[in-house]
Amino acid sequence: MIRGKCPTCGRAFEGPGLDALPHFPFCSERCRLVDLGRWIDGDYSIPGPPAPEPPIVPPGDEADE
Template identity: 50%
Template structure:
């Protein structure tokens, strides 16, 4: 099995890809705080470019 992306322990099928509910919750907290982002221009920049007709 793959390693938990948070702590590196072996993953558990109930919480895959994590090893526990705690690690799953830690990952969710990272998403909710905005720690994980997809590279690219901010959406505000894209919207303003469309408004200008670019």
């Protein structure tokens, strides 16, 4: 028996196995898509120093290929 709590809405759920829980660890397709949207919108992030800005290359200074 698998029991859990949806990380999006907090609803408790349970099932006999992962086959019975197609959206695990979420309770529904809706909660799974809400979580995906949060990732896409940048609501979740991993803390750390900001990434350095890429160097600006003036036009005409690019290497010839």
